[in-house]
Amino acid sequence: MAEITIKGTTKLLGVIGHPVEHSLSPVMHNAALSELELDYVYLPFPIAPENLEVALSGFAAIGLVGFSVTIPHKQAILPLLSSISPIAQAVGAVNTVSRKDNKWVGTNTDVEGFIAPLQTTYNRDWSHTTAVILGNGGAARAVVAGCIQLGCKEIYTVGRNLQKLEEFRNSWDNSPNLHVSTWDKLPQLIPQATLLVNTTPIGMYPKIEESPLSLEEMQNLPQNAIAYDLTYNPSPTKFLSLAQQQGLIAIDGLEMLVQQGAAALKIWLNRDIVPASVMSLALRKHLGLTMI
Ligand code: NAP
Numbered sequence: 001m002a003e004i005t006i007k008g009t010t011k012l013l014g015v016i017g018h019p020v021e022h023s024l025s026p027v028m029h030n031a032a033l034s035e036l037e038l039d040y041v042y043l044p045f046p047i048a049p050e051n052l053e054v055a056l057s058g059f060a061a062i063g064l065v066g067f068s069v070t071i072p073h074k075q076a077i078l079p080l081l082s083s084i085s086p087i088a089q090a091v092g093a094v095n096t097v098s099r100k101d102n103k104w105v106g107t108n109t110d111v112e113g114f115i116a117p118l119q120t121t122y123n124r125d126w127s128h129t130t131a132v133i134l135g136n137g138g139a140a141r142a143v144v145a146g147c148i149q150l151g152c153k154e155i156y157t158v159g160r161n162l163q164k165l166e167e168f169r170n171s172w173d174n175s176p177n178l179h180v181s182t183w184d185k186l187p188q189l190i191p192q193a194t195l196l197v198n199t200t201p202i203g204m205y206p207k208i209e210e211s212p213l214s215l216e217e218m219q220n221l222p223q224n225a226i227a228y229d230l231t232y233n234p235s236p237t238k239f240l241s242l243a244q245q246q247g248l249i250a251i252d253g254l255e256m257l258v259q260q261g262a263a264a265l266k267i268w269l270n271r272d273i274v275p276a277s278v279m280s281l282a283l284r285k286h287l288g289l290t291m292i
Contacts, residue, residue: 004034004041012062013268014043016055017070021046024283025068028261031282035275040065049076056080056104066098066268068261069106074138081106091141092171096264107267110142113260115150117251122226126150130192133157134212135199136168136180139230143197148175156181156189190220198229203237211238218242225249232257235289254283
C-alpha cells in the first residue's frame with residue numbers, strides 16, 4: 001500500500017464530530033485512498049455545535065471535496081445543506097456531505113451499509129421476513145429504512161420509553177407495516193423474528209458479557225433467523241455468540257461500518273468501485289479484531 005504524501009495539490013476529505021478523536025473513519029478512508037494511490041487525505045475535524053455553520057463556510061473556502069458527519073451533527077446539519085437525498089430525509093439524518101455545483105448536498109449511506117451484507121451474503125425473499133429491531137435511537141432509523149427498502153413483511157421496533165417509541169412511529173409516514181413495542185412484548189415477537197437486529201449499545205466493549213437477549217430467549221427464535229448486531233467491537237458480541245450457538249446466521253456491525261464508508265467514498269471520488277476489503281482489513285487491524 002502506498003504512503004499518503006501531503007502536497008500543495010492534495011485534495012481534502014474528512015469527518016466532523018464533537019468529539020471526533022475516536023472516529024474510525026480516518027483509518028478506513030486513508031487506507032482506501034492510499035490503496036488507490038490518489039492525491040487525497042481524509043482528516044478528523046473536531047467541530048463544536050456552535051461552529052457548525054461557520055465550519056461549512058470554511059470548508060467551502062478551502063475546497064473540501066466532502067465529509068462524513070457524526071454525533072452530534074447528523075440532524076443539526078440538515079437546515080444548513082442546499083439539498084438532502086430522499087433516503088436522508090426518511091432517516092432524518094445526514095452522514096455524508098459532498099460538494100455539487102458549489103453547494104453542499106447531504107445523504108445517508110448508513111442504510112446502504114446496513115443492507116449490504118444482507119443482500120450480498122444472505123439474500124433471501126425479504127417479503128416473508130419479520131424484522132424485530134431492538135432500540136429506537138439514531139441507528140434504528142437507518143435500520144428501519146433498510147428493512148423498508150428490503151421489503152420486509154412486518155417491522156417491529158422495540159424500546160424502553162413509550163413516548164420516544166410513539167414519536168418514532170409517528171415520524172414514518174406511509175409505513176403501515178412498521179410497529180413499535182415495549183421490551184415486555186418481546187417474548188411474543190421472538191418466535192416470528194426472522195431478522196433480529198440489535199441497535200442498542202448492550203454488549204459493546206467494555207461491557208462485553210452483556211446481551212440484550214438471554215440464551216433462553218434466543219432459543220425461541222425461528223431456525224432460519226438472522227441475528228445482526230450493529231456493534232463491531234467485540235466481534236462477535238455475546239448476542240451474536242448466543243445466536244451462533246443456536247446455529248443461526250450472525251452478522252456484526254463491521255461490514256455496515258465499512259459499506260457505509262465505501263458508499264460515501266464512491267460519491268466523493270465519483271467512482272463505481274472502491275477497495276472495501278482494504279477498508280475492512282485496516283479497521284480489523286486497528287481494532288485488534290481477528291482477521292477473517
Ligand atoms: P442512540 O441514538 O443513543 O440509540 C441507542 C438506543 O439504544 C436507544 O433507543 C436507547 O434507548 C437504547 N438503549 C441504550 N441502552 C439501553 C439499555 N441498557 N437497555 C435497553 N435499551 C437501551 O445510539 P445510536 O446512534 O442509535 O447507536 C446505537 C449503537 O449502534 C451503538 O452501539 C453504535 O456504536 C452502533 N452503530 C453502529 C453502526 C455501524 O456502522 N456498525 C452505525 C451506527 C451505530 P433510550 O432511547 O430509551 O435511551
